[in-house]
Structures are given as structure tokens and as C-alpha cells.
Amino acid sequence: MGALELKAVGKSFGKTEVIRGVDLTVEDGEFCVFVGPSGCGKSTLLRIIAGLEDASAGDILLDGQRINDVAPAKRELAMVFQSYALYPHLTVRDNMGLALKQAGVAKAEIAAATDKAADMLALGPLMDRRPAELSGGQRQRVAIGRAIVRRPKLFLFDEPLSNLDAALRVATRIEIARLHRELAATMIYVTHDQVEAMTLADKIVVLRAGRVEQVGAPMQLYNDPDNVFVAGFIGSPQMNFLKAAALGEQGETLGIRPEHLEVSRKAGRFAAQISHVEKLGGETLVYARSETHGLLTTRLFGEHDFAVDETVHLTPLAERGFRFDAEGQRMR
């Protein structure tokens, strides 16, 4: 229960088109992540699915039913917001139970549902507090709990971790992944953080300027990107883009992941000058500037001593590279 289908969905504000004909299928029980730079329309698309914005064109189908004209509350979905959006005047218990109360569910049933959600998220001791008395992480857990209580067909997350600090972000991310396994519910998750996208998703949808650039499993996008944008967006540190002609390769651009660019003090395809070195313990990132290719990143495992301004030789592993044409499309 909870298969979503978008057919040629478009949205414009006045003359500005923010969503341009998006077609997408999210299977029942799938964890789908919308990812893209800010302003790419991912949040707008989520709001259209939620019914908070009307689609200017196209159809939205939930379990085969067209829901374009269905009110948000009747769509059987729940949403978790970046700013938590808890009702400040209600206790945690009432925050979580409000949707069921509005739907006219019996009190005992509401209590059972909220207690169950509270158990899942370890919110028990906080149930009688108000949002103002909770920390950021606790508030986000309550917001997630509020979504669970409704037992929706579809969970929508709008950048839920952006306001949390790094440690909490990892913990909450793991929690969301666990919830997805336990509830086996369909989830759509919006983020601009590609690490969240890679770690959580069954399916990633990369958006740019209101258009879907590529849809696929995380490793599929990583290992087989369709174009320069997806190749550059997925993977951290970012992929290097080298001028193919200078290396005697086909196409316009050769994309090489930082781990596939070899550094040597002795010999290599071309010379570059080190501009910065980041030692992370397990790995070392070397940033080097080449005259033809610009700033390049290489990733080495273990600790390495390179000095800034040192000249090194770089060799791309061409067989691990991706070739793109002048339009930025992948040449296969």
C-alpha cells in the first residue's frame, strides 16, 4: 500500500517554471530520495505530492488513484519538516495524537498508537513535555513520531536532518533507516546532502532546475552516471573533470573519481602543483592544480606526506573514467 506515480507533473509560479514535466514511479515500500542543489525544485515536488501546492500540469497517483484534487489530510500521508513544525502549545502526546483526533479516532486507540510510536522512538519520558522543553534532536524524533502515529501510506521527509548537529544527524539517519525497515513503508526524502541520499536510498532521483536528471539505485548512479551533472553531484569528494583532448581520449570531458587519479613524485601523464593537503587519518586528500585541467582532487588511502607547492605527476586510470560529450551527456 503506497505506490506513488507522477505523470508529467509540472509547476509554475507565474511565468517561472520550477518543475518541468517530471515522470516518476516510487514502488510500494521503497525509500526514494530526491536530491539536488538548492533551488532545483525538490522541495516543491514534495509539496506537490503532499498537496500543499497544486500541480500546474500532470497527474499524481497514489495506489493508482489520482489525488490531484484530494486535500492533504485525506491523502493518507505524513510529513516531517526541516523546522520540526511541532505545535508549540501542545504536549508531545497531543502533538502526536492530533491527526488521529482530527480524523475522529477513539481516544483509547489514539493512546495506543501514540504509545507504540513513543516506544519505537524512545520518547516515553518526554510525552508530557511541550516542544519548547525539548532539544533539537528530541523535537525531530517527536516530529517523526507524529508521522508514524498516522500509519500513512507515504512518509514525506523535507530535509529533516538539516537543523541537527553532525553527531545527531548520523544517529537520526540510522534511526530513519531502521524505521524504514521496521515499518516497510514507502518513504520520500528530500535532501541536498548526497551522503544522506547514498546511505538511505533504495532509489535516488537527481533533480536539476525542475527536471529529473537521472533515477537509479545509489551505486548505479555512482558507477554509471548519465551525464556530467549526476557524475559531479554523486560522490564525495567530487569527481574530477579533465579535458579529454589533452589526454588523447574521445569526447569532450573525462570524468575521474578522486580515488582513480594516481599521484606520483616520479612520473605520470601530466604535472600538477599541490595547493592543499587534507589528512583525515584513514585517507589523505591531495588537491593539485594542473595548467590544462585546473584544480584536481585525489584520494589516497592511509597517511601520505606531500608538501604544498610540491610538483607531482598525476595519472588518471582511464579505464575507470567516464567520457562525456560536449553537451555533458555520457558517451557509452
Add this chain to the structure above:
Amino acid sequence: MSSARTSLGRTVAAHAVLIAYTVIALFPVFVILINSLKTRKAIFGDPLALPLGKSFDLVGYQTVMKQGDFVLYFQNSMTVTVASLFFVLLFGAMAAFALSEYRFRGNTLMGLYLALGIMIPIRLGTVAILEMMVASGLVNTLTALILVYTAQGLPLSVFILSEFMKSVSNDLKNAGRIDGLSEYAIFFRLVLPLVRPAMATVAVFTMIPIWNDLWFPLILASAEQTKTVTLGAQVFIGQFQNDWNALLAALSLAIVPVLVLYLIFSRQLIRGITVGAVK
């Protein structure tokens, strides 16, 4: 406050300035209060003296109680002020919510139009208002005053409240929509509690001119049963002689209800600020 951020000298200086300002601001009120408790001779003989010994006299208050129906006047003033405030806040907040929340054609223009009343005094329309009230048979009723004061207070209310409502988190309203709250429930249960400090500000700014107004009661409701306090106090101002004792006593009494209302609203203001909002 921590001692790192304060020094005795600065604290003393700040308090000296604040106390000086308070004394200047409260001085007229103080003069009215002490003189309302003095004999007529003492009022003119030494206006700044305290009402002690011989000069103490409650004749002003006695006159107020005897002459005219001041209890009724107070009731009238209270009814008009509270009812007008209620409508100003209710309709002002509703209009502000519509302007800040919904996108529709002419939204900005409508907002400007509604705020225009801040710049144009309603008294310019007195003749037309009077004609309208005569035509609708509302002359000498409190309804006439309530209608006029509601119109007078709305522009500022819409202007201030719509600015505040724009700052209420969209996510919160959307969460309400997904949870099945109606637009009315979102307005009354989510947005209004969050803009309560702004409502209190609007209430204070709206209340005082209404309570103090002499113009419209004089023109629209000068009958005995509909007199307000400010109009009632006018009986003590004669063409040849003013009854200062009674006038000052009436004015002193008129301060009390408005002070009570102010205290209520200012408490709301402080509570609104201290209650945690969205984040």
C-alpha cells in the same frame, strides 16, 4: 545578570535616567490624582501640594457620585472599548491572515488599501458617518460607536498583524493542513496564539484612543443612556464656571479601567515572548 556585564556606576546612571523619565511621564497623572482629593481653594492656592490635613477633601468624588450616572457612563465606555477591541482584533487578524497566507491577484494592492486608513483620519468622514447613522437609525446607540471605532482601529491592526503573520512558520501551518486541521483551526489554534504579542500591542494602541475619545460620543451618542465617561465628565465644564473637583475626580476614576486593561494586555505580551515557538 552576571557581574561581568554590569558595573555599579552604569546601573545607577541607567536607573537615574529611567526614573527621571518616569517622573516626567507620570507627573500630569500625579497632579490630577492629588488635586482630585483637595478642596477647591487648595487646588488653586497650591496645585502641587499634597492633600494633607485641611486641604484633603473628597467633595469631587461625592459630586461625581451624586451628579449624573457615572456607573452607567463607565459601563458604556467599557462596553464600547471592549467590543470595538474584540472586533478590531478579530477582523484585523482575519484580514491579516488572508493577506499573508494566500496568494491571490491584487494581494499587495489590497494590503495597501486596507492600510491606507492609518494615514487618513476617520474624523474627516464625520458628516457622512453621521448621515449614515441617522439613516440606519443608530444614532444614540452604543452600536454606532462600536462600528465607528472598529473601522478606525482596523487599518493599523491589519498592517501590524499581517507583518507578524508572515513570520509564522509555513511548515507549522502545513503540518496542520496535513494533520487535517481546517483553515479556521489553523488560524485560531496555531497562528493566533503565536502572534499574541502583536495582538496585545495592537490592543493597547487601539484601546487608548477609543477610551479617550470625545468627538464621536458627542456627535453620535450624546443621549444620557449612551454617554461615555469622557462625555459625562463634560458636565463639570460649564460656560462660566468649571467644577474642577468633580472634573479631576472623574478623570482620576477614568484612568482605572484602562489601566486594568493595559495590565492584562501587557501580561499577554510578556507571556507571548517567553513561550517557545517553532524551533
